[in-house]
Amino acid sequence: MDVMPLLLLVAGSAAVAAAARRTPAPAPLLLVAVGLAVSYIPGVPSYTLDPHVVLPLLLPPLLYTSASDSSYLDLRAQLRPVALLSVGYVLFATVVVGWAAYVIVPGLPLPAALVLGAVVAPPDAVAATAVARRVGLPSRITTILQGESLLNDATAITAYKVALGAAVGEGATWAGGIGEFALAAIGGVGVGLILMAPLHWLRTHLNEPLLQNTLSLLIPFVAYGVAEQAHASGVLAVVVVALYLGHRAWEVDFATRLQEEAVWKMVAFVLESAVFALIGLQLPIVLQRLGEYEGVSAVWYAVAVFLVVVVARFVWVYPATFLPRLLSKRIRAREENPTWRGAMVTSWAGMRGVVSLAIAFAIPSTMADGPRNLILFLTFTTVIGTLVVQGVTLPPLIRLLRFPGRDRQAETLAEANAQAQASRAAEARLDDLLSDERNALPPPLVDRLHTVLERRRNAVWERLGQVNPVTGESVDDTYRRLSREMISAEREVFVRLRDHRYIDDEMLRALLRRLDLEEAAAFREAG
Structure with missing residues (x-):
């Protein structure tokens, strides 16, 4: 097995993501752009997006880290709008986009068009979280977008399976589809509820932080795998477990929390960077498979589907935001009044991502080559279009709408x-x-x-x-700076003593760890 392409992907994407932090460009957009450019450099390996890798190996940890950082209480408070987007909108977009593709593309069967609709229906968890962090959206909108992106993959994957069954002649019915969706949803939540307490008990009873963090890395894969084996939604199982463990993270000892935070930050950074780079690197593969749909007509189909995807979200979000309040006095009493600005941002923050591409690549060869290749191409152009157009314009849109700052x-x-x-x-x-x-x-x-x-x-x-009139620092900032200077002086002495052989390296590491913990404590108190 040649590991060099994998090492090049991880190292290159990490370098681009690090460079993006020094530029105004959002990291996801820059990674996709660099991936597109690199894909045509001679000698660059072919990075085929394997759904058997993306869905079970990349999706669980990305969902886990996003869900564990989310607030269970905030999500529960916004459960109605989250459900309307993660279930209602995904099914609406599946039907609308599928019907539009059926009308626009001559000869495209309706079941195949609905497969396309299901594939491009769910906004991406990684993209939504990355953009929300970057632009500083109001907390309510951020919670709704994160909650939607955590849960909508389960709806989309189930809708995809039903549409695919009809497309390849397996006789799927709407009644069967509803039953399959209910089984996947209830089963996924059930698996998560069954696993969360024993996993939390293990986390709190393992006495070794290294073992606890090893368990933490395994948890998303265990939850996803058990649910999928039970023909339930692995996505929902991971989300339920992660929300529970994140909500009760305070019960884990401090050493585990410190290590776990660092480990998952690294994992999320590497995986998110690689995922967006992979999206850009798919262009040659997608174009090679386009076949009979090459030319101007393919471009027209891509633009039309992209516009339908964007418009359909507006058509759903505005009624779903305001109609329930008009119809229910209870909702008006319990929930804060939404604004047209919030609905505008929610409508525009519908970037698609790697999950859509992975599902498209998973379409079996039993579907006719023409529709299969076209679906893959239209999925790719929709993902790229939403990331580029909406990803670039979302931050200035938020500034233009002048949301009140925190x-x-x-x-x-x-x-x-x-x-x-x-x-x-x-x-x-x-x-x-x-x-x-x-x-x-x-x-x-x-x-x-x-x-x-x-x-x-x-x-x-x-x-x-008040701040210091000379330095402009607050008392807190001055305290932190002086603490670090003192610790730095101690650290230099310890290293000098080691270099002169007054202490050995083992003692040096113990002394430096003590100083590191003190510096971390000073930073946290000040931060």
């Missing part, structure tokens, strides 16, 4: 109040413990415990105070 002072005040309550509880607990003679400590160590607690309590309040 109230940083109010957030800091809420954080300070929460810290004050926690500090009072900690101080009472400390006094209670020190009253027991078994916990007796020398006065300097008692004072140190109180000082650390007071520092943590005051750190947030200081961010509301």
